Amino acid sequence: MFPPRPSSLADGFPRRDRFLMLKITNKEYTAVRQHGEETYPNECCGVLLGQMEDDGTRVVTSAARCGNTRSDSPQNRYHIDPKELVRIQREGRERGEDIIGFYHSHPDHPAQWSPTDLAEAHWFGCSYVITAVAKGRAAMTNSFELTGSEENDKKLVDEKIEVR
Numbered sequence: 001m002f003p004p005r006p007s008s009l010a011d012g013f014p015r016r017d018r019f020l021m022l023k024i025t026n027k028e029y030t031a032v033r034q035h036g037e038e039t040y041p042n043e044c045c046g047v048l049l050g051q052m053e054d055d056g057t058r059v060v061t062s063a064a065r066c067g068n069t070r071s072d073s074p075q076n077r078y079h080i081d082p083k084e085l086v087r088i089q090r091e092g093r094e095r096g097e098d099i100i101g102f103y104h105s106h107p108d109h110p111a112q113w114s115p116t117d118l119a120e121a122h123w124f125g126c127s128y129v130i131t132a133v134a135k136g137r138a139a140m141t142n143s144f145e146l147t148g149s150e151e152n153d154k155k156l157v158d159e160k161i162e163v164r
Contacts, residue, residue, distance in 0.1 A: 020159040022101065022127045022143045024048075024060040029163045031063055033138035036105030036131045043068055045078040047085065048101035048127060049092040058100040058127050064088045077116065078104045101127030101143075108133070111140040113156045121146045127159060 024032075028048075035044040045068050050061040066080045066088070080102075089099055102123070106112075111132035113121075121128055124146050131141040143161045148154035 020145050020157060021057045021162060022048075022060065022129070022159055023057060023162045023164055026163050028060050028063045029141070029161075031065075032103050032129060033131050033141060035065055035103075036107075036133040036138050037136060039068065039105065040133050040136045041107045042074040043070075043076065043078040043105050043107060045080055045104040046102070047080070047088050047092075047099055048103060048129065049088070049095075049097035050100045051096075051098065052100060060100065061097055062092070062095075063103065064092075075107055076109070099123070099126065101129060103129035103131070105131045105133045105138075108135065111142040113144055118154070118156055121154065121156065122151075124148060124154065128156060129161070 032046065035046060038044070044065070046066045047064045048060045049064065050059045052058055066084050068074050068078045069081050070077045070079045092098065109132060111130045113128065113130060117128065117130070126146055127143050128146060129141060129143045132139045141161065143159040144156035145159045146154060147157050
C-alpha cells in the first residue's frame with residue numbers, strides 16, 4: 001500500500017495528510033523581524049505574498065508592511081485596513097503572487113497565537129507568522145496555518161518555517 005499522496009488546497013481546504021511548511025527567503029524573514037523591532041512596543045503587521053506548491057507548502061516571495069490601524073490597543077492587537085489589503089492583493093496579482101499569509105509581532109509576549117489571534121484569523125489555508133519582540137529585539141518567530149472550513153471548526157496549527 002502506498003502512503004497517502006500529499007494534498008494541495010485544490011478543494012479550498014487544507015488536509016491533514018501533508019506536512020505543513022512555510023518557505024521564506026532570508027531577506028523577507030529578516031524584514032518581518034525588523035518590522036517588529038521598529039514598531040515596538042506596538043504590534044506590527046503585514047501580508048505575505050507568494051505561491052502555493054503542489055504539496056501545500058507556501059513559498060513567500062515578498063512581504064508587504066501594513067500600518068496597524070488599531071488605536072485602542074496597538075500594543076497587543078493589530079488590524080490591517082481592508083483598503084490596504086485590497087491594494088496589496090491587486091499589486092501582488094500583477095506580479096503573479098497570491099496572499100499566502102499574514103504576519104504580526106507580539107511585544108514582550110511569546111511567539112504563540114492568542115485566543116484573539118484565532119478569533120480574528122479568517123483566511124483559511126494561510127500562514128500566520130508571529131514574532132516575539134522582547135524589549136525591542138526580535139526573538140522567536142513561529143508560523144501557524146489556519147485550518148478548518150468555517151468559523152466554528154477553525155484552528156491554528158504549528159507550521160515549520162524554512163528560511164532559504
